[in-house]
């Protein structure tokens with residue numbers, strides 16, 4: 001007999017905060033309710049059973065929806081022990097995302113375009129989906145759970161569910177329709193009916209996306225940081241382009257691929273102009289973010305005046321600027337180099353923003369700024385501890401100065417290459433839009449200061465350490 005929902009809900013209060021993808025960490029959970037439960041396997045005497053669950057989690061008066069795959073087994077094999085949520089009356093309830101015997105059902109549902117209660121599974125136009133592949137749940141630090149099926153597909157199971165079409169699916173669908181070669185091939189998606197705003201309101205929401213698994217790809221962050229290590233380890237007289245492992249040619253091609261995706265997005269969703277006077281509101285929002293960040297991270301205050309003056313330049317730009325759909329959370333961890341060039345992933349936008357904010361059109365140089373910040377991160381993150389006085393680390397000041405200057409050299413060299421590739425690919429030339437680019441880079445750096453303070457305090461020195469450069 002399966003435990004009653006009440007017992008599962010109770011167990012989830014302790015289990016959810018331990019999950020990497022749970023967005024409400026650090027806030028007390030005041031209630032969990034299984035809003036919909038959908039059996040995805042038939043009743044089996046002995047075998048495991050799969051139930052899809054949408055749960056509402058209440059914290060500080062805020063209600064969030066999360067998607068779970070619940071597995072039920074009378075005997076839990078040791079290999080699934082770590083995924084257990086509850087054991088009651090001889091039945092184990094566990095996170096079935098880790099059970100390939102059950103996740104295989106997802107591929108079947110997608111291949112057959114099944115409708116199961118509130119859930120609908122759909123194939124992308126022209127796609128054929130092979131079933132019977134074994135899945136492995138990704139171990140990456142992620143906001144969602146990804147299941148790799150064989151070496152053919154990756155199913156992204158969105159964890160926090162927001163009513164509406166997820167921008168990742170929305171943009172991937174539009175880019176696929178345009179034949180864009182800088183995204184993984186889209187095979188299908190899953191959606192469901194979820195409670196919406198207002199009394200009795202219901203809406204559809206995207207809950208999963210099946211894409212081509214890029215099995216031979218290398219991730220941009222790994223490639224870039226390998227190049228940085230080569231430079232740190234090389235003879236100090238060798239310039240960045242001769243130190244081995246030079247990343248600049250890749251950075252340039254990445255710039256060109258970015259411009260190509262921006263062009264496809266502009267054609268698919270259109271471009272509109274933001275009048276010059278509206279830039280005051282944009283600058284005011286950036287200033288608000290800065291004030292909040294300064295209150296949380298006092299070290300930022302030393303740069304506040306210089307940052308404000310850049311935002312003032314933006315407010316007074318005096319000309320309209322074009323805006324369009326963009327990636328929205330663009331960094332080296334979101335791009336992969338494949339045998340067909342750079343491929344862009346995860347068009348969801350910054351995880352902490354609302355759906356409306358993530359769907360809002362923006363200037364494409366915001367993405368360029370995001371990637372330039374990422375180059376800065378790649379160059380600086382190995383300087384861990386180098387924000388402390390050299391003597392405290394038993395080093396002389398010369399070593400610190402040398403590493404700092406090598407970091408600057410790597411970042412400048414690759415920034416230049418990326419911007420060149422972006423302009424050559426038809427994007428707005430970053431060099432010709434310095435006010436916009438500087439404001440976007442600083443806005444991102446301020447976001448990162450808060451992000452690191454909340455999520456990875458040992459990385460806080462990375463965005464803080466680049467502020468002297470960005471503010472001069």
Ligand SMILES: Nc1ncnc2c1ncn2[C@@H]1O[C@H](COP(=O)(O)OP(=O)(O)O)[C@@H](O)[C@H]1O
Nearest residue numbers: 140142143144154184211212213214333345346
């Ligand atoms: N199509 C793909 N092929 C290969 N690996 C992928 C693919 N999509 C995602 N990944 C891997 O999974 C990681 C997380 O994917 P992402 O879409 O960014 O998920 P999340 O929204 O949870 O952060 C990526 O950084 C990449 O390493």
Ligand SMILES: O=P(O)(O)O[C@H]1O[C@H](CO)[C@@H](O[C@H]2O[C@H](CO)[C@@H](O)[C@H](O)[C@H]2O)[C@H](O)[C@H]1O
Nearest residue numbers: 143329331332333350351370373374377448451
């Ligand atoms: O990938 P996510 O959508 O979860 O994005 C969030 O986490 C990122 C870190 O994983 C964070 O990115 C920051 O760190 C990266 C190196 O780990 C660096 O390349 C990025 O430039 C930097 O912003 C991202 O900001 C955050 O939204």
